Amino acid sequence: QSVLTQPPSVSGAPGQRVTISCTGSSSNIGAGYDVHWYQQLPGTAPKLLIYVNTNRPSGVPDRFSGSKSGTSASLAITGLQAEDEADYYCQSYDSSLSGLVFGGGTKLTVL
Amino acid sequence: QVQLQESGPGLVKPSQTLSLTCTVSGGSISSGSYYWSWIRQPAGKGLEWIGRIYTSGSTNYNPSLKSRVSVSVDTSKNQFSLKLSSVTAADTAVYYCARGEGSGWPYYFDYWGQGTLVTVSS
Numbered sequence: 001q002s003v004l005t006q007p008p009s010v011s012g013a014p015g016q017r018v019t020i021s022c023t024g025s026s027s028n029i030g031a032g033y034d035v036h037w038y039q040q041l042p043g044t045a046p047k048l049l050i051y052v053n054t055n056r057p058s059g060v061p062d063r064f065s066g067s068k069s070g071t072s073a074s075l076a077i078t079g080l081q082a083e084d085e086a087d088y089y090c091q092s093y094d095s096s097l098s099g100l101v102f103g104g105g106t107k108l109t110v111l
Numbered sequence: 112q113v114q115l116q117e118s119g120p121g122l123v124k125p126s127q128t129l130s131l132t133c134t135v136s137g138g139s140i141s142s143g144s145y146y147w148s149w150i151r152q153p154a155g156k157g158l159e160w161i162g163r164i165y166t167s168g169s170t171n172y173n174p175s176l177k178s179r180v181s182v183s184v185d186t187s188k189n190q191f192s193l194k195l196s197s198v199t200a201a202d203t204a205v206y207y208c209a210r211g212e213g214s215g216w217p218y219y220f221d222y223w224g225q226g227t228l229v230t231v232s233s
Contacts, residue, residue: 002157033217034213034217034219036219036220038158038220044225045207045224045225046223048219048220051219052219089157089158091158091217091219091220093217097174098174099174100160100173100216100217100218102157102158102160103157104157105157105158
């Protein structure tokens with residue numbers, strides 16, 4: 001049971017827009033700690049997708065964007081493509097647990 | 112381009128110590144300001160941060176594993192290592208090493224190893 005809550009699954013048709021939420025509390029996101037996002041394709045290591053809430057590493061398409069407000073953060077994917085089908089994880093820090101925490105992960109299915 | 116590669120036994124007996132090494136190439140492990148970290152993922156489950164060693168040598172561990180975990184660095188070999196003692200079946204997972212970057216908590220992981228499966232079984 002992660003302190004960062006993500007929906008287990010989301011889906012969308014090619015070309016559509018989907019969002020993945022990451023809900024925390026006053027000891028993590030709500031305390032002002034940054035949120036990062038990772039994409040994990042089947043059978044591979046996670047890949048950094050968004051860092052410090054809204055920033056994309058070089059090479060990540062601008063179809064991916066991140067936002068943060070209050071005790072939550074969101075990852076938005078526009079122009080959905082078949083290759084986006086993967087698991088997505090948010091990550092932050094929790095002061096009560098005194099350590100890095102990941103969300104439980106969200107499986108994105110492209111219909 | 113920084114690359115990380117995990118190595119170590121794929122099978123560990125219960126109650127024994129799991130030992131893994133991460134070899135870093137494409138850059139010196141002792142330069143810059145990075146958090147050399149270990150993360151694990153049980154089959155079909157999410158990611159769990161285990162711990163890290165900073166470039167300065169300071170360490171931090173997941174409180175839930177702290178009593179059993181140790182992370183160390185060997186700058187001469189450009190490697191860092193994980194030791195997890197008294198393992199049980201619950202420690203069976205894919206173990207990743209990763210480089211953490213950022214100005215303090217929560218740093219983010221910009222480079223990852225491919226992961227290595229460690230099974231705890233007699």
